[in-house]
Amino acid sequence: EAQVTQNPRYLITVTGKKLTVTCSQNMNHEYMSWYRQDPGLGLRQIYYSMNVEVTDKGDVPEGYKVSRKEKRNFPLILESPSPNQTSLYFCASSETSGGFREWQFFGPGTRLTVL
Amino acid sequence: AQKVTQAQTEISVVEKEDVTLDCVYETRDTTYYLFWYKQPPSGELVFLIRRNSFDEQNEISGRYSWNFQKSTSSFNFTITASQVVDSAVYFCALSEGSGGYNKLIFGAGTRLAVHP
Numbered sequence: 448e449a450q451v452t453q454n455p456r457y458l459i460t461v462t463g464k465k466l467t468v469t470c471s472q473n474m475n476h477e478y479m480s481w482y483r484q485d486p487g488l489g490l491r492q493i494y495y496s497m498n499v500e501v502t503d504k505g506d507v508p509e510g511y512k513v514s515r516k517e518k519r520n521f522p523l524i525l526e527s528p529s530p531n532q533t534s535l536y537f538c539a540s541s542e543t544s545g546g547f548r549e550w551q552f553f554g555p556g557t558r559l560t561v562l
Numbered sequence: 563a564q565k566v567t568q569a570q571t572e573i574s575v576v577e578k579e580d581v582t583l584d585c586v587y588e589t590r591d592t593t594y595y596l597f598w599y600k601q602p603p604s605g606e607l608v609f610l611i612r613r614n615s616f617d618e619q620n621e622i623s624g625r626y627s628w629n630f631q632k633s634t635s636s637f638n639f640t641i642t643a644s645q646v647v648d649s650a651v652y653f654c655a656l657s658e659g660s661g662g663y664n665k666l667i668f669g670a671g672t673r674l675a676v677h678p
Contacts (some may be wrong), residue, residue, distance in 0.1 A: 478664065489566075489653060489668035497664065505665060537607060539666075547595055547614075547663040550655075553607040 449474050451540050453554035460528055461562050468523045468557050470538030477541075478548050479521040480505070481513065484535040484556075493536075496521055528561040535559075564589050566656050568669035575644055576677050583639040583672045585654030591615075593659040596630065596637045597666065601651040613637065644676045 451472045460466055472479065480495040482505075492505030496515040510532055512524040521540075525532060536557045541548040565588040575581045587596065598610040611621065613630050621628045625642045641648050651673045655666040 480664070480666075482666075482668075487670050489568075489670045490655075490666070491668070492665045495664050497662075503664075535605070547659070548657065549612065550597065550657065550666055551609045551612070553599075553609075555606045558605075 451552050451554040453538050453557050457558050459560045463527050466525050470521045471519050472540040479540045481523050482537045530561050533561050564667050566654050566667050566669035568672050570672045572673045574675045578643050580642050581644050583652050585637045587635050587656045589658055591658045591660050595657045597655040598639050599653045646676050649676045
């Protein structure tokens, strides 16, 4: 089954304690992206990756890092989490069709609370 | 600047009513794509439709239909004969060529509550 998986699904942590949210896709997609969802703001892009070792900032990258060492994995790293990073996080992957990204597949979401 | 506006924050209807969710977008690109996603209470995002800027034909899929009008920069979503299972948050999103289609710009979402 084609899918994007994220782990953990729920996480409560404390300020300053480094954490990683994993994202994996089994569709051999080149494009992957991270979004955060906040009430009244919809989803905003944090980082995206066009292929292995190719990543770039989205609209709200501050406080986050990513890596793309393998095509299937795109982890989101919070080196020193702060309460304003409390949010619902989504990973997405996409194939390219006719030059554009289809953005059809999203992970189940990770609800992060930073105390 | 690119922007997607979903002016309706919350809508409440009774089962079997028709309901339209509005989406207005702003872009300078001539080539772009518009999307709708559903987020049920369980929290995941479910892809509903993708439409490119050159295709203004309306689309119908079962009880769902979409009306794309470039003249008003709108991409509205109608649910006919709504059901309780339609209760969810619905997001409209835009992807532009100038951004390499690498980003989705989301509206704030419309929460639809369908009551029995």
